[in-house]
Amino acid sequence: MKSVRRVIVLCSVLSSVYGPILLAGEQGEAPEAPASVEMVEIALSSRVLTGRLVMETEAMIHVEPPAQATVAYPKDTIRDLKRFSIPLYEYHEQVGDAYNDRIWEVEDGPAMVVKARRAYEKALQQVTGQEARDRIEAKLEALAEERDEWHREALRKEEVKKAEQEAEKARIERDLAEEELASVRRHERLIQELRDIVEKLDDRLDRLEDKVEYLDEKVEDLEDDIDRLEDRHRLYITSRVFLDLRNAHSHLADRVGRLESQLPAE
Numbered sequence: 001m002k003s004v005r006r007v008i009v010l011c012s013v014l015s016s017v018y019g020p021i022l023l024a025g026e027q028g029e030a031p032e033a034p035a036s037v038e039m040v041e042i043a044l045s046s047r048v049l050t051g052r053l054v055m056e057t058e059a060m061i062h063v064e065p066p067a068q069a070t071v072a073y074p075k076d077t078i079r080d081l082k083r084f085s086i087p088l089y090e091y092h093e094q095v096g097d098a099y100n101d102r103i104w105e106v107e108d109g110p111a112m113v114v115k116a117r118r119a120y121e122k123a124l125q126q127v128t129g130q131e132a133r134d135r136i137e138a139k140l141e142a143l144a145e146e147r148d149e150w151h152r153e154a155l156r157k158e159e160v161k162k163a164e165q166e167a168e169k170a171r172i173e174r175d176l177a178e179e180e181l182a183s184v185r186r187h188e189r190l191i192q193e194l195r196d197i198v199e200k201l202d203d204r205l206d207r208l209e210d211k212v213e214y215l216d217e218k219v220e221d222l223e224d225d226i227d228r229l230e231d232r233h234r235l236y237i238t239s240r241v242f243l244d245l246r247n248a249h250s251h252l253a254d255r256v257g258r259l260e261s262q263l264p265a266e
Contacts, residue, residue, distance in 0.1 A: 037087075
């Protein structure tokens with residue numbers, strides 16, 4: 001598609017430049033290549049613009065700056081207007097210079113190189129003086145160097161970009177590793193805390209078991225005492241003593257019940 005567009009653009013340029021010549025040839029006149037291009041320099045409110053005069057009416061003037069699109073300006077906005085002509089080869093040379101200046105200003109530098117080379121080649125087809133030819137040929141040679149330098153710079157940028165991406169990848173991997181290590185350490189601390197809690201619970205359980213065992217022994221002793229008292233029914237025992245024993249037994253049974261309720265179920 002790019003090749004088709006370039007052919008269309010080239011045909012359009014050739015038609016605008018050589019159309020009058022071909023028409024004259026069809027009418028029987030000898031075709032003559034135009035030796036010059038009509039140029040204008042217009043002074044606007046904020047800048048001065050120079051370009052090829054494309055069309056002019058009573059109200060508007062259409063100007064095509066080198067390597068730029070045609071722009072129409074109302075004449076009442078122009079502060080000053082100068083007209084002059086330059087050789088056709090010089091116009092193409094200016095177009096090539098304009099594209100050459102934009103090589104490092106745009107993302108697609110090689111496209112500017114191609115357009116500049118085509119403009120210089122057109123200038124060579126029109127130039128007659130040897131000095132001007134040498135100058136344009138030197139620009140073509142420098143353009144080839146500029147193209148190679150652009151490619152070298154593009155490769156350097158690509159290498160720098162790749163190195164930056166590798167460094168960013170390494171940084172992300174390092175951050176992930178540090179985060180994972182921190183997570184492992186947090187889990188280790190949590191596990192240790194749980195172990196400490198289990199150990200404390202085991203200690204409390206051991207102490208409770210010891211107390212229960214001690215109370216069981218006391219209950220057995222108390223039951224033995226009660227049995228002995230019942231066997232000694234001939235002895236005189238006041239009701240107050242018996243009541244105290246019953247209260248003590250009930251109180252001890254309540255304590256045993258509370259301790260058993262605190263023990264974990266097996």
